[in-house]
Amino acid sequence: MGVALLLIVITLVPLLCGTVIMRFMHTQNRSVAGMYASGWFVMFALFEVVAVPFIITKRSFHLMADVYTVVVLLVALVGAFFVKRVWVSLREQAANQEKSSRLCKIGYLVVGVLVIAQMVFLMFHQYYDGDDAYYVAVALDSFEKDVMYMHSAYTGYPYPEVEMRHALSPVPVWIAWLSKLSEIHPTIIAHTVLGPVFIGLMYLIYGLIGRRLLHDRKNWVPVFILFVMLFYVFGHVTIYTAETFAYTRTWQGKSMYANLVIPMMYLALLYVSDKKWGLGEWALMWVAIVSGAFCTSVSIFFGAVFIVIFGICLSFYRKEKRDIPGMLACLLPCLVLGLLYIRG
Amino acid sequence: MLETIQSVVDIYKNYSGTSVLMLLVLIALLYLWVTQKEKSPLTILLYVVTTLYALFFIPVYSYVVIHFLLEEEVYYRMLWLVPSAMLFAYVSVQALIHAGSVQRRIVTAGMIVGIVAGAGSMVFTDGTYTKAENVYHLPQDVIDVVDIINSGDARIIAAFPPELVQYVRQYSSDITLCYGREMLVERWGYESPLYDAIAAPILDVWTIQSEARRAYCNCIVLDNRKAIVGDLENEYYLKIATVGNYDIYIDEQTAYEHYNEYLDK
Numbered sequence: 001m002g003v004a005l006l007l008i009v010i011t012l013v014p015l016l017c018g019t020v021i022m023r024f025m026h027t028q029n030r031s032v033a034g035m036y037a038s039g040w041f042v043m044f045a046l047f048e049v050v051a052v053p054f055i056i057t058k059r060s061f062h063l064m065a066d067v068y069t070v071v072v073l074l075v076a077l078v079g080a081f082f083v084k085r086v087w088v089s090l091r092e093q094a095a096n097q098e099k100s101s102r103l104c105k106i107g108y109l110v111v112g113v114l115v116i117a118q119m120v121f122l123m124f125h126q127y128y129d130g131d132d133a134y135y136v137a138v139a140l141d142s143f144e145k146d147v148m149y150m151h152s153a154y155t156g157y158p159y160p161e162v163e164m165r166h167a168l169s170p171v172p173v174w175i176a177w178l179s180k181l182s183e184i185h186p187t188i189i190a191h192t193v194l195g196p197v198f199i200g201l202m203y204l205i206y207g208l209i210g211r212r213l214l215h216d217r218k219n220w221v222p223v224f225i226l227f228v229m230l231f232y233v234f235g236h237v238t239i240y241t242a243e244t245f246a247y248t249r250t251w252q253g254k255s256m257y258a259n260l261v262i263p264m265m266y267l268a269l270l271y272v273s274d275k276k277w278g279l280g281e282w283a284l285m286w287v288a289i290v291s292g293a294f295c296t297s298v299s300i301f302f303g304a305v306f307i308v309i310f311g312i313c314l315s316f317y318r319k320e321k322r323d324i325p326g327m328l329a330c331l332l333p334c335l336v337l338g339l340l341y342i343r344g
Numbered sequence: 345m346l347e348t349i350q351s352v353v354d355i356y357k358n359y360s361g362t363s364v365l366m367l368l369v370l371i372a373l374l375y376l377w378v379t380q381k382e383k384s385p386l387t388i389l390l391y392v393v394t395t396l397y398a399l400f401f402i403p404v405y406s407y408v409v410i411h412f413l414l415e416e417e418v419y420y421r422m423l424w425l426v427p428s429a430m431l432f433a434y435v436s437v438q439a440l441i442h443a444g445s446v447q448r449r450i451v452t453a454g455m456i457v458g459i460v461a462g463a464g465s466m467v468f469t470d471g472t473y474t475k476a477e478n479v480y481h482l483p484q485d486v487i488d489v490v491d492i493i494n495s496g497d498a499r500i501i502a503a504f505p506p507e508l509v510q511y512v513r514q515y516s517s518d519i520t521l522c523y524g525r526e527m528l529v530e531r532w533g534y535e536s537p538l539y540d541a542i543a544a545p546i547l548d549v550w551t552i553q554s555e556a557r558r559a560y561c562n563c564i565v566l567d568n569r570k571a572i573v574g575d576l577e578n579e580y581y582l583k584i585a586t587v588g589n590y591d592i593y594i595d596e597q598t599a600y601e602h603y604n605e606y607l608d609k
Contacts, residue, residue, distance in 0.1 A: 231365075
């Protein structure tokens, strides 16, 4: 039962949550892969919004987890309501598009095989990272002791106060939520489940970026993903690179930021900067920025810098008043969380 | 300010290492600037990436960020905002497209793969990973030791050898530790006489037991490969089990109350 629930949470729930964003995106930017990928970010952003108030007011983990479950289910239900409409537009779009070449299909097959091979490898191989003594231990403490950030992760002694730097980025508590749903130990969820799943998700996002960058040469998208993979697999040149983090600390918030959130921010940038965009494109940017804060507190600052620079560049590129609310909406969570960070 | 400039250069050097991989990213960025003529979303992406890259090196910005907003230790993460893999892959695809014939494309692809493979380090083959010992991806010794300690259903405050300490609370939050992973990171500057005694090459029982009592520690796990001076059982810590290279000692009173089944053995 637990495993089945976990499978639903990592497959069906993101797909339905993503539909809510997809519904408001321009038809040319809609895809099943985009639905699934954006759904994860909806889940991350919702968790940041729901969990942080519970954490800083020192509420119990199970209460927060129950509220989050209800919120995610509600959003998934709204998504289910939009599925038919989005599906029809996807089919229309597919009918109008030219068919992929045979070589392109073989390319996708190669990409799929290589990604699955890496996922299987990561499932059966271990890498010991010192920071897990913090992140995984916080997840386990939340799951077993029903408190969030109230104990020292390293020793288990009580903390007098919640440490704001970590509390604003509650990835470990989200892992504990997955454990609560599935009744699987948080360490197994982090190391054996999320590691491989996030590698797959990362390449999916790069695939979407490839589709957007090579929109007039779609047959080259698998080659684009293969080159991304080449760079990632050989990018372990120092312990600091995003590529190193991708394969060694996949389940940690900072790696999720570098390898899931930042690519998603660029995907949203490409969508928003296009001539054809709707509310959903800015919503995607918003959930990506909030997901950044969910992953690591440095992103509160980096997210703001990114949005300001993007806003300035966009205003030189096109002068549209309707961009301003989107930019302000993306900046707002950074400001609110930044204030909390400074006060904490 | 000069100090900050030097720090930023060092951070960049530490990030890119001796590999030319990051240089390839810079070349890709430059190539796109030269070839990207028409206005498109890619143009905005280039503006954003270039500004972020430049910002990383701008002394006033880095000074403010390092001294007032973030720690110097995490400033390198600013470089994550440069989508290296994406830029590299896009320019590589462009190179293949412009190569023309199939033969030329194969040669170009081969060259690109050769350069990256030669310049980089493959994460799967450079000794980064070991075969998982269990589904937790934790050392099996830790799991076996903690299972025995938890079987007593006692409130345990434990001291573990350095090589195990960071994994204990990833497996069970029921055990409180006298010291944790913070002891393993020298630059954090934590001190614990008990840790020093247990990490020492020769175990001095008298120091270990006196420091353990001071820390209210009722469980001590020792590496039995190390030379030991004295016997912990004479100091009211009873050995309840041996797991591989580790002996588990429990304070006498706790042992009699909660671990009788092990003492009987």
